[in-house]
Amino acid sequence: MWQTWWRGLSPSRQDRYAAIAPLVAVVMFFIAIVAAFWYLRSEELEREREAMRRDVEYAQQRIRLRLSERQEQLMRLARDVGNQDVDKNGFNDRADTLISQYAELQALTWIDTARQVRATQFGPSVAAENLLTLDEVIQKKELLELFEMARDLQQPVFSQPLATSDTAPMLLLEVPISQKGRFGGVLLAEFSIENLLRYGTPTEILARYAVTMQDGKGTTLAGTPLTPRVVAQRLLPWRAVPNEFDMPVAPVGNSLKLRAQGYHTSLGLVSNGLFWLVGVLSFMTAWLLVATWRHTRKRIRAQEALQGETNFRRAMENSVLTGMRALDLQGRISYVNAAFCQMTGWSEEELVGKLPPYPYWPEGDQSTYHDMLIDEMSGKVFPGGFQMRVKRKNGTMFEARLYVSPLIDGHGRQTGWMTSMTDITEPNRIREQLSASYERFTIVLEALDASVSVAPLGSAELLFANKLYRQWFGSQTVGHLQLVAQAGVLPSSSNASTSMDDEDGLMGLPSDQITTAVSGNAEIYIPELGKWLEVRSRYLNWVDGRLAQMVIATDITPRREAEEQAARQAEKAATVSRLVTMGEMASSVAHELNQPLSAISNYCSGMITRVKNGSLSEEALLGALEKTAHQAQRAGQVIHRIRSFVKRSEPNRELADVSDIVSEAVELGSIELKRHNVRLSHHVAARLPKVKVDSILIEQVLINLMKNGAESIANAERPAHQRMVELRVVPRKIDATDVIEFSVQDTGRGLSPEALERLFQAFFSTKSEGMGIGLNLCRSIVESHHGRMQAENLYNGTEVTGCNFSFWIPVATPAESAE
Incomplete structure (x- = not known):
């Protein structure tokens, strides 16, 4: 019936229906796409909300676990305090360790039963205005309620986040201290909600959502919430409102909530039902279009056949890059393609019908090429072709390779000769360049x-x-x-595997190592x-x-000799640097020696006076003589340290105790620091392993760094309570190697970025009277001991609060220790 109905239509009506059918199919396809998009949008939104809920629950679990761990650590500390295993100094040390190890823990305070602060410790990088003062700890109403709750429940209690207009919001935890079953006070811990969010929330969740912490009233305490998209509100209103999900943070409760926000993302893949629907509609559209194309093709088939033959021949002629030339049996040119004309510069009209000599033959080679043409037409074919020079119409020449083959027509008869021509000027030039390059390469290797x-x-x-x-x-x-x-x-044959599968029989060496x-x-x-x-x-x-x-x-013989000479010069420079350093410290050394010498003079004058008066007993005389001897020993020790420091000697690396090196350096360096009114504090970790070094050189490095720190503080004109240099020596592990790290930290103005880049260069100095060799020699000394030195500024926010110089030296190996 379908075929009968279609054949009964007129050709014009058939064309109309053939044109309308694809349009209907396309409209149906568009409707299906819109429906699929709407459905996928709903599914995607639901998946986004579910994914956000799972991520927020996971982040809440991480934060809860982090708070629980801090609570357990504080409970252990409270237990030790209650058992009197930890005194005030021990509490400060353990509190400092906890605060430096966990960024969210800002301060830790020990409060007794009378609500008096026994000890407190806070992070060095925390601004004072962000911490509770002692008056707030004692008088604040919320803290009083928290104190009483911890005392009544005898359990750790978290407080609602506290914040004022001047301080950042803080989360408080009070852990009760039990002393023999009685309430003995609390440990008050202050947590930074901002750091708790930053370090407690997984980084992948922070990268995916805008995560914030809010109190029970919905006030944002940490993080930055999302703002509605202005463009999205105008174009896609449903995508302007971000997804949101929040939940309370245990064990704090509803007073602290974790909230996540995220904009809607792109849609996922097509679901099965809509995919098949779109596929069926696409098939219908393709089928109708093919039917229309077949109907139209019947009408233009004859025209396509004629045009196809012509276009095919023309395309062959114009697309071939090889020049084609056809000769008849008399040697007359009967055909040339476009590529041949383009190569020679002669047009088709100028070449077709020409007899030899052809216009593209050079005048001097025409007789030679004529003989070659006769050989070709007599059937002598060169399988590899032959090379000849071709003259363009403008008179220039190029090299060409020609291949000749018989031209056979459709009846199998030879009607002439077909010649293909390729321009080989560029390949010849490249070949000559390669040959010249090889010759130059050989000459370079020989030279x-x-x-x-x-x-x-x-x-x-x-x-x-x-x-x-x-x-x-x-x-x-x-x-x-x-x-x-x-x-x-x-590769050594001793490392070869005994298995024959791992051996190369030809070489006799392990194939995997080769x-x-x-x-x-x-x-x-x-x-x-x-x-x-x-x-x-x-x-x-x-x-x-x-x-x-x-x-x-x-x-490299000259280089080795130069390196040895440079090592000797560096040794001399180190000695000169020590002498320069002692020259700068001369006035301070004289002041240091003046004190014991004055004491000796006073003791002697006093004894003379009392002997003359007859009022000096034997016990008083012995006491005065002992004090005189002590002051003389002190002066002798100062002179001995200075002579050992400035004495020039060959590098002598021996096993040395780190604490002894630091003590020697501190004793000499403190003289210069006192002159600048700078306090020196030093900390050396206990039970440090020994190092194999030249003690005098390492002392020189430490003294130079402490002296530079004191001068930096003096130039910065810091107040008295900020004039401090800190020396710390601790063990470290760098690149799987045990090392001892020395760090000297000052409170000066720091260094500019340009100075940090050139700090260790020779003859570069930030001081107007500096020689620029001190830090360069210090780095050379450290690197000669297989260590590294670096410098960095210390910041409090954006303000530079000082500079830290540090270097490390490897620990002595067991073999070195046994020597």
């Missing part, structure tokens, strides 16, 4: 001031050797193998040549496929 040799593995053949190698070792592989053996760049080998270098001494050589090696595949080893040996 190198380094020995270069290549030899295959497992063979005594020398594949390549430059001039310098032949001068040093001759033309044999003995020198190559000697360099390889002394430099240790060949294939994974990389370039290496070593410095060796060749007695026969009397030279130090730097040997570099790498494996490569030779031109014949064999695995070979290339060895490059460079004469």
Whole structure:
């Protein structure tokens, strides 16, 4: 019935229906896409809300676990305080450890039963206005209620976040102290809600949502909430409102809530039902379009056949990049394509019908090319083609390669000769350049001031050797193998696996080590040549496929001599630096010696006076003499330390106790610090392992850093309570290596970015009278002990509060300790 109805329609009506059907299919397809989009939007929104709920629950669990861990640590500290295992100093030490280890813990206070503060400790980087004062701890109503609740319940109690217009919101925790079953006070811990959110919430959740913390009234305490999108409100109102989900933070309760916000994201993949619906509609559209195309194709089939044949021939002629030329049996040009005309510059009208000599033959080569044409037409074909020069219409020449083959028509008869022509000017030029490049490369290798040799593995053949190698070792592989053996760049056979599957039978070496080998270098001494050589090696595949080893040996004898000379000069510079440092400290040293000498003079004058008066007893005389001897020993110790410091000697690295080095440096450095009215505090960790160093050089580094810190504080004109230099020595592990870290921290103005970049350069100084060699020598001394030195500014917010110089030295190995 369908076919009968369709055949009964007129051609115009058939065309109309054929045009309307695809339009209907496209409209239906569009409606289906809109419905699918709406459905997917609803599904995606639901998935987003569910994902947000799971993420917020996970973040809340992380924060709850973090608070629980801090609560357990504080309960252990409260138990030790209640058992009197921890005194005030011990409390300060443990509180300082907790505060420095956990960023959210801002302060820790010990309050007794009379609500008097026994001890308090807070972080060094926390501004004073963000912490509760002692008056607030004693008088604040909320803290009083929290104190009474902890006392009545005898359990840790969290408080509602406290905040004022001047301070940041803080979360408080009071842990009761039990002393033999009685209430003995509380430990008050102050938590930064901002740091709790930052360090307690997983980073992937912070990156995905806008996470904030709010109190019970909905006030934002930490984090930044999202703001509605202005553009989205105008275009997509339902996407302008972000997804939100909040839940209380245990164990604080409803007074502290964790809230997450996130804008709607893009849609997911198409669901199955809509996918098949769209697929069916797409198939219908394609089928109708194909039917329309077939109907139209019947009408233009004859025209396409005619145009197709013509276009095909024209496309062949115009698209081929190779020049094509057809000759008849008499040698007349019967056809040329566009590429041939473009190569020669002659048009098709100028070439077709021409007999030899052709216009593109050079005048001097016409007789030669005519003989070659006769050979071609007589059936002599060159399989690889032949090369000739071709003249363009403008008179320029280019090299071309021609291939000739018989031209057979559709009946199998030869009607002429077909010639293809390719421009080989550029390939010839590249070939000549490669040849010249190879020649230049060979000349460069021969002129190198380094020995270069290549030899295959497992063979005594020398594949390549430059001039310098032949001068040093001759033309044999003995020198190559000697360099390889002394430099240790060949995999050792002792490391080979006993399994035959891991062995290369041809080379006799482990195949896995050969294939994974990389370039290496070593410095060796060749007695026969009397030279130090730097040997570099790498494996490569030779031109014949064999695995070979290339060895490059460079004469570094002058460099080694220069390095030794530089080491001697550095040693002299270190001695000069110590003398300069002591020269700058001369007035302070004189003042330090003046005190014991004055005391000795006073004791002696007093004894003389009392002896003359006859009022000096034997016990008083002995006491005065003992004090005189003590002051004389003190002056002698000062002089001894100075003589040991400035004495020039060869570097003598011995096992040394870190605490002894620090004590010597502090004793000398404190003299300069007292002159600048700067307090010195130092902390040396207990039970530090020994280091193998030159103690005098390390003392020089510490004294220089302390002296620079004191001068920086003096130049900054800091008040008396801020004039302090702190020296800390603690163990560290850097790159899986046990080291001892020395740090000197001052409270000066810090360093500019330009000074930090050039700080350790020779002859660079930030002081107008500085020589610029002190820090450069300090870094050289540290690096000579296999350590590293660095400097950085200390900040309180955006304000620079000082500078910290630190360096580390490796701990002595068991072998060094046994020596």
